[in-house]
Structure formats: structure tokens, C-alpha cells
Amino acid sequence: MREIFERHESEVRGYCRTWPAVFDKAKNARQTDVDGRSYVDFFAGAGVLNFGHNPEPLKRALVEYLEADGVAHSLDTYTRAKARFIERFVTTILEPRGLDYRLQFTGPTGTNAVEAALKLARKITGRAGVVSFTNGFHGMTLGALAITGNGLHRAAAGVSLDHVTRVPFDGYLGPGVDTLAALRRQLGDPSSGLTPPAAFVVETVQAEGGVNVARPEWLRAVEALAREHGALFVVDDIQVGCGRTGRYFSFEDLGLDPDVVVLAKGIGGYGLPLAMLLIKPARDAWRPGEHTGTFRGQCLSMIAGAEALRYFEDPAFLPSVLAKGRRADEALSALVDRHESLSLRSKGMIHGIDFGDGALAARACAEAFARGLIIATCGPGGRVLKVMAPLTIEDDTLDEGLAILVDAIEATLAR
Ligand SMILES: Cc1ncc(COP(=O)(O)O)c(C=O)c1O
Known part of the structure; x- marks a missing residue:
């Protein structure tokens, strides 16, 4: 075969x-x-x-929804399926953690959600540059690929991948080395040639990058640097969010407060595609329809994803x-x-x-x-x-x- x-x-x-x-x-x-x-x-x-x-529980919820002729595709129109997902995400995940985020459903791949995060950060700040890290992995579309490290994938872009300052991830220069020192110094020097970025985009654990686990204090220093220079602090939790690290969000126990969280992969629950941004309400600067996509309303993913959230109620x-x-x-x-x-x-x-x-x-x-x-x-x-x-x-x-x-x-x- x-x-x-x-x-x-x-x-x-x-x-x-x-x-x-x-x-x-x-x-x-x-x-x-x-x-x-x-x-x-x-x-x-x-x-x-x-x-x-x-x-089984997700399968049953899906079969029931299909049998009842529930809406399968919805762009961003209101549906019962989406209401169910949002309601459960807010009550099961956000509220118990004291988190206040708006949800933006993007096209249902991680890379599309990353693109949306980059665009939002650039729109808010009016700046083009982004800080990302060695061995970071954020997706295959051009914006996400620009902040990705992998040489094979980058070489396939066929165009220059611009507007990125690449900084060594925690541990890259050896244990305990402050890999942010040069960037910190440059951002503090008006003649360093480096202008403040729109965002810092980081994974707390680089999964594709080789399972590199950043120290909490290093991640807090990244956030502090972002805040100091008016950039958004974005956590890409696409692979290690949704329970993988033993918390729902990988950053929960690290004392971080991201402006934007990027989620995909596991949130559709059944292997069904779903991706979203969590945006601090004050950062929700989008105009209606500004970032769109035909497959944002994946009702089957939302039905399975809502049912999957029950695992976290246990x-x-x-x-x-x-x-x-x-x-x-x-x-x-x-x-x-x-x-x-x-x-x-x-x-x-x-x-x-x-x-x-x-x-x-x-x-x-x-x-x-x-x-x-x-x-x-x-x-x-x-x-x-x-x-x-x-x-x-x-x-x-x-x-x-x-x-x-x-x-x-x-x-x-x-x-
Ligand atoms: C951290 C991270 N960000 C983004 C992506 C891209 O997601 P997708 O392949 O759904 O576009 C991945 C995929 O492995 C990932 O691990």
C-alpha cells in the first residue's frame, strides 16, 4: 500500500x-x-x-453533535458550539487561575495564531522588530518562520526573513550564563543600532528546539525586558501548553504574566484543528475583521475541545x-x-x-x-x-x- x-x-x-x-x-x-x-x-x-x-467522552460528544446536525463550519458567526467552548474555557481554565484574557480564534494552525500575535504586537506598538530565541520553533508561514531558528525550514522560505533579533535561549551559552546581557545593554543604549522591538516571543520549554527548559528567573528577565522597553511579552504555548508540563499553561508556576498567549495543537482535544490567542483585554486592539480566515469556526474542534476541558475539572x-x-x-x-x-x-x-x-x-x-x-x-x-x-x-x-x-x-x- x-x-x-x-x-x-x-x-x-x-x-x-x-x-x-x-x-x-x-x-x-x-x-x-x-x-x-x-x-x-x-x-x-x-x-x-x-x-x-x-x-471516548470526546468521541461521544462529537457523534452526538453530528447526529443532531450541529453547525460544522461557521467562520466567526456565533454558534452554540463556540459558546460551549468559550464558557468552559473561561470557567475551567481562566477563572480558577485568576486570568483575564480575550479569546481570538484564528485559522486553526499554530502558525496562523503566531502570525496573528506578531501582527497584533506590531499594530499596537507601531514597531516592526521582534525578539526571538535560538532554536525557537513557531511555524512555517513567513512571519512565524522568521522567528523560527531551524535552518532547513528557514532555507525553504525563498525570501529574506526579516525584522527579527535573535538572542541565545537560556542555557545556549552554557549553564547559568545571562544570555540577555548584550540585548539588555543594547536596548539601553540609544546608539547601539538596535531599536525597541514590538514583542518578545518565547517558549518556556522549546519542544521542537530540543526540549530546552528555560529557568524561571530567565523567563522573568525576558518579561521584564519586554516591559521596560514597551514591547509585548508573548508566550508560545502551542506545544507545551494544555497540560503537557503538569499545569494547564506551561508558565503558570513561573511568575509570568504574558500579554498574549498562543495556543493550538491540544486544545481541539481529539486531534481536530483549533488555534487561538489569549489577549489581555487592554491589548485587544484589533478592528473587526482585521485578521480573518475561513476556518476559524471549527465547531467540531470546539465540541471536542470543550469536552477535553473536563479533564482539567478533575x-x-x-x-x-x-x-x-x-x-x-x-x-x-x-x-x-x-x-x-x-x-x-x-x-x-x-x-x-x-x-x-x-x-x-x-x-x-x-x-x-x-x-x-x-x-x-x-x-x-x-x-x-x-x-x-x-x-x-x-x-x-x-x-x-x-x-x-x-x-x-x-x-x-x-x-
Ligand atoms: C511552539 C510551537 N509553535 C508553533 C508551532 C506551529 O504549529 P502548526 O504546526 O500547527 O502550524 C509549533 C508546531 O510544532 C510549535 O511547537
């Missing part, structure tokens, strides 16, 4: 080269291919499937994410302790095993797949294996996946 893809689909396809199977069915943290082979999923749709594949859910994260920490720390060439970074249920070598990490990824584990690489040159199971993975499936992973890495390093 693979030849249908190889013959007709563009060469641009990527993940199917890492996992050359034809997938058919999926449930929670397992996928089955057309030959009936079962795989443990440590990828979770790049952070989309936080609640696993085909979660006080045991986020502690269970932290507990599973620790379970993975234990298995992976023991592995890393046995091999000096490996290092481990993690927060909640995202772990990165750094091989320091892309070819080796790719080999470990292939060894894992051959043993029935779906996992991908990230980071510079693909040198980091990223462990990102659904947050709902059962403990025994998690253990099974970890055992496969450890075995695959041991086999790779023994060669």
Missing part, C-alpha cells in the same frame, strides 16, 4: 519516512497498522493528542501527569546515568534525550520503531529524542514504551 503515497504524494512528506507503516486504527496511546502490528505512541501527534487517540488529572512524568524521569535517568554521551531534559510529560549527534538519535529512533514504538527526534540536527506520550497513557503502556525505548537506545549505543 505504501506505493500509493510514494507515487502520488509530494517529496515534502516527512514523518512517514521515520515510521514507514500504514496506520489504520488508534486508541489512547496505541496505534495499529494495516498489518495488525501494534505500536506504543510516544509522539502524540506532536503534542496534539494530549488526551490520546479517540478518547483535580487528580494534572497530578497524574506529573506522576507519569516522574515515572519516565526514573527510567530515563537510569539510562542516561549509564551513558556519559547522553543527557536528559524534561518538564512534566515532555522529555528530551540528547545524543549530541543527529545520526545516532535517528538510529535510536529507527531501532525503537522496529521494536514497536513511535517516537521522533527534534533539536539541532535532530540530535534529541523527544518523549511525548499522551497525558492519558496507562501506566503499564508507559512502562512498556519506556522499556522499548531503553532497549532501543542500548542497542544503538552498543553498535
